[in-house]
Amino acid sequence: MDDIETESRKSKIRCRDCELRKINASHEAESLAKAPDVVENEAYPEKPKRGRRSIIKDYLIDYTANSNLHGLKYIGEKERTCVEKVFWLFMFTCCVVLCAGLIRKVWIKWNESPVIVSFAEMPTPVWQIPYPAVTVCFETKAMQRKFNFTDYFHLYNNNRDNLSISDRNMFEDLTMVCDDHLAPPNGREFASGVDTVDNIKSVSPNLTEVFFGCKWKDIPSENCSELFSPILTEEGLCYTFNTLGPEEMFRLDNLHHDYPYLEHDKRAQSWSLEEGYAPGSPIETYPHRGAGFGIKAGLTFLLKAKNIDLDYLCRGPVQGFKILLHNPAELPRLSQQYFRSPLSQEVVVAVKPKMMTTSSGLKPYEPTRRQCYFPSERYLQYFKVYTQANCEMECLSNFTYTRCECVHFGMPYGPNMTVCNAGKRKCIKDAQMELVTIAIKTGLNSRDANETYSNNTAISDDDDSFRKALEVSTKCRCLPACTSIEYEAETSQADYDWAALFRAFRLNVSEELSDLSYSRVMVFFKEAQFITSRRSELYGQTDFLANCGGLLGLFMGFSILSVAEIVYFLTLRLCCLLWRRRSKQRRIDFAKRNSMPGPSPSKVIHPYSD
Known part of the structure; x- marks a missing residue:
C-alpha cells in the first residue's frame, strides 16, 4: 500500500510539472509574438502625465493644508463646499487688506515722526x-x-x-x-x-x-x-x-x-x-x-x-x-x-x-527725519561749531554775495569777496527778505524752490544771479544742532x-x-x-516690528515662522519636489534603456511559488 501511495504522489507531481511547462511555453510564445516596445510597456507601465495646472493646484492645496495661517486650511480641504471656500477666501482677503492698511499707518508714523x-x-x-x-x-x-x-x-x-x-x-x-x-x-x-x-x-x-x-x-x-x-x-x-x-x-x-x-x-x-564740560574740569x-x-x-x-x-x-x-x-x-x-x-x-x-x-x-536716522544735525554731519565753511544761528549767518552771507556781488562787513566772508557800501544797502535788505521768502514758499509747497519762487515773482528766468542764489538757498537746510x-x-x-x-x-x-x-x-x-x-x-525698529507683528498676529495668526514657511514652500520644498521627480524619471529612463526583449520578470511564475 505504501508503494502504491508513493507512486501516486509522484505521478501527480509529474503532471503538475507538465502543466507548468505548458503555461511557461505559452507565455514565451506570446512574448515572442509581441513587439519589443509592447513588452517594455508591460514591464514598466507609464502613469498618465498630469497637467501643470494640476501640479500647481496640488502644491497650493498642500501649502494650505500645512500652513499655520488662520483660515487657509478650509480653502484647501477637498471636503469643503464651494460656498465654504468662497467664504473663507473672502474673510482671509479682508483681513489681509485691513491689516495692510493699519500697517501702512504705522509705517507713515514711523517714517514721518520717528522722534519724540x-x-x-x-x-x-x-x-x-x-x-x-x-x-x-x-x-x-x-x-x-x-x-x-x-x-x-x-x-x-x-x-x-x-x-x-x-x-x-x-x-x-x-x-x-x-x-x-x-x-x-x-x-x-x-x-x-x-x-x-x-x-x-x-x-x-x-x-x-x-x-x-x-x-x-x-x-x-x-x-x-x-x-x-x-x-x-x-x-x-x-x-x-x-x-x-x-x-x-x-x-x-x-x-x-x-x-x-x-x-x-x-x-x-x-x-x-x-x-x-569735561569731568574734573575746575570751577573757574x-x-x-x-x-x-x-x-x-x-x-x-x-x-x-x-x-x-x-x-x-x-x-x-x-x-x-x-x-x-x-x-x-x-x-x-x-x-x-x-x-x-x-x-x-x-x-x-x-x-x-x-x-x-x-x-x-x-544717529542712524537721516537729519531730515530727526530734524537736527550732529557736529560731524554738517560742515560750515566759516564756523568751526555748528549751530543753527551760525548756519543761517553763513547762508545769508553767501546768498547776499550771490545776489549783490558783495556782503555786509559784519558778515563772515571769504578772501575773494568784496564788501558792500551805501549804494548796495537796499540790495542787502532785499536779499535778506528774498531768502526768508524762498524758505517759506519752499516749506509751503513741495515743488522745487526754483519753480515755486519763480512763478510768484517778477524776476525773469534768465537772471543768472537769481538762479545761483536759489542754488545757494537750497543748500542751506539750517536745522537745529542736536545739542x-x-x-x-x-x-x-x-x-x-x-x-x-x-x-x-x-x-x-x-x-x-x-x-x-x-x-x-x-x-x-x-x-x-x-x-x-x-x-x-518714538518708534524704533523693534517697536515698528512689534506693532506690525501684533497686527499680523491679531488678524491672521502670522509670525516669523510663517515667513519661514512661505520661504520653505517657495524654495526648499519646491526644489526637493522637482529633484525627486527628475530622479524618478531618470531611474525609469535608465530601466527602459537597459531592458531586453523577453518575458517580463513580473509575468514569470516560479514553479515553487505559492
Missing part, C-alpha cells in the same frame, strides 16, 4: 552749562563830538559835492550801521572792508566810554576789559562777555584777513557744545560756567553815556543799549533779536536756560536815579557828571536747576 521730544528724568544744575554770552551794543553809532552824523546827513543830501571825499566816505560807511532808509542810493556800491571798519571804530564809543563798572559773581572788576572784549557785528562795534575766541569759533583759513571779528585770545578749557574755567542762581552769582555792569554824544537820527528816537544773550559758540546778530536797556533805567534779567539733547539711538543751548530772558526794569543817590549822600554833582546818563544791568540764573529736553526714538 520729552523731558529728561533728572534736572540739570546750572553749573553744568556755560553762563550765557552777553553782547552789548550802544545805540549811538557815532559820538557827536567825534562825528556829527545828523549834520553830515543834511550836508550830504543838500550838496554832497561840498563835502570832502573822506567826509563823504565816513558818512556812507556809517549808514551801513544806521537805519536802512538813511543810506544814499547813489553812494558807493563797494568799498574796502578795512577802511569801512576803521571809520566806524574811529567814531564809535570805546569800552571805557561805555562801561563804568563791572562785577562777576559779586566780585568787582578793576577794569571791565577783563570781562568784556570788542566784537564786530552787523550793528558795528559792540562788546561781548563769555564768547569763544576767534580760533575756536571761526575757520580762519577760509575767512578774509582784513580785520578781526573778535579781539580777545581767551580759549575754551575742556568745554564743547556737544560734550559740555572758560567759558565761565554758572555757579548758582541769584544776583550774587551773576553778572552786573553799569553803562554810561554822555547826553552830548547822543544821536537821534542814525538809530531813531530810542536811546540806550541793545543786549543779547546767546550761546558762547555763536556769532551774535543784534539786528534780529535783542532786549533794550534804556538810559537811566535798571534792568534785571532772570535767565532761564533751554537745552536740547539727542539720544545716540537717533543746543538757548537762554530766555525775563526782564524787569525801574528808574535808576543816580543823581538822587548823590544828593542823599549830600555830594555835589558837577556839570560833567550831570551830563551823564547811567544804566545798570544785572544778569543771573533764575533757578539753580532746569529741566532739559531730549530727543529720542
Whole structure:
C-alpha cells in the first residue's frame, strides 16, 4: 500500500510539472509574438502625465493644508463646499487688506515722526552749562563830538559835492550801521572792508566810554576789559562777555584777513557744545560756567553815556543799549533779536536756560527725519561749531554775495569777496527778505524752490544771479544742532536815579557828571536747576516690528515662522519636489534603456511559488 501511495504522489507531481511547462511555453510564445516596445510597456507601465495646472493646484492645496495661517486650511480641504471656500477666501482677503492698511499707518508714523521730544528724568544744575554770552551794543553809532552824523546827513543830501571825499566816505560807511532808509542810493556800491571798519571804530564809543563798572559773581572788576572784549557785528562795534575766541569759533583759513571779528585770545578749557564740560574740569574755567542762581552769582555792569554824544537820527528816537544773550559758540546778530536797556533805567534779567539733547539711538536716522544735525554731519565753511544761528549767518552771507556781488562787513566772508557800501544797502535788505521768502514758499509747497519762487515773482528766468542764489538757498537746510543751548530772558526794569543817590549822600554833582546818563544791568540764573529736553526714538525698529507683528498676529495668526514657511514652500520644498521627480524619471529612463526583449520578470511564475 505504501508503494502504491508513493507512486501516486509522484505521478501527480509529474503532471503538475507538465502543466507548468505548458503555461511557461505559452507565455514565451506570446512574448515572442509581441513587439519589443509592447513588452517594455508591460514591464514598466507609464502613469498618465498630469497637467501643470494640476501640479500647481496640488502644491497650493498642500501649502494650505500645512500652513499655520488662520483660515487657509478650509480653502484647501477637498471636503469643503464651494460656498465654504468662497467664504473663507473672502474673510482671509479682508483681513489681509485691513491689516495692510493699519500697517501702512504705522509705517507713515514711523517714517514721518520717528522722534519724540520729552523731558529728561533728572534736572540739570546750572553749573553744568556755560553762563550765557552777553553782547552789548550802544545805540549811538557815532559820538557827536567825534562825528556829527545828523549834520553830515543834511550836508550830504543838500550838496554832497561840498563835502570832502573822506567826509563823504565816513558818512556812507556809517549808514551801513544806521537805519536802512538813511543810506544814499547813489553812494558807493563797494568799498574796502578795512577802511569801512576803521571809520566806524574811529567814531564809535570805546569800552571805557561805555562801561563804568563791572562785577562777576559779586566780585568787582578793576577794569571791565577783563570781562568784556570788542566784537564786530552787523550793528558795528559792540562788546561781548563769555564768547569763544576767534580760533575756536571761526575757520580762519577760509575767512578774509582784513580785520578781526573778535579781539580777545581767551580759549575754551575742556568745554564743547556737544560734550559740555569735561569731568574734573575746575570751577573757574572758560567759558565761565554758572555757579548758582541769584544776583550774587551773576553778572552786573553799569553803562554810561554822555547826553552830548547822543544821536537821534542814525538809530531813531530810542536811546540806550541793545543786549543779547546767546550761546558762547555763536556769532551774535543784534539786528534780529535783542532786549533794550534804556538810559537811566535798571534792568534785571532772570535767565532761564533751554537745552536740547539727542539720544545716540537717533544717529542712524537721516537729519531730515530727526530734524537736527550732529557736529560731524554738517560742515560750515566759516564756523568751526555748528549751530543753527551760525548756519543761517553763513547762508545769508553767501546768498547776499550771490545776489549783490558783495556782503555786509559784519558778515563772515571769504578772501575773494568784496564788501558792500551805501549804494548796495537796499540790495542787502532785499536779499535778506528774498531768502526768508524762498524758505517759506519752499516749506509751503513741495515743488522745487526754483519753480515755486519763480512763478510768484517778477524776476525773469534768465537772471543768472537769481538762479545761483536759489542754488545757494537750497543748500542751506539750517536745522537745529542736536545739542543746543538757548537762554530766555525775563526782564524787569525801574528808574535808576543816580543823581538822587548823590544828593542823599549830600555830594555835589558837577556839570560833567550831570551830563551823564547811567544804566545798570544785572544778569543771573533764575533757578539753580532746569529741566532739559531730549530727543529720542518714538518708534524704533523693534517697536515698528512689534506693532506690525501684533497686527499680523491679531488678524491672521502670522509670525516669523510663517515667513519661514512661505520661504520653505517657495524654495526648499519646491526644489526637493522637482529633484525627486527628475530622479524618478531618470531611474525609469535608465530601466527602459537597459531592458531586453523577453518575458517580463513580473509575468514569470516560479514553479515553487505559492
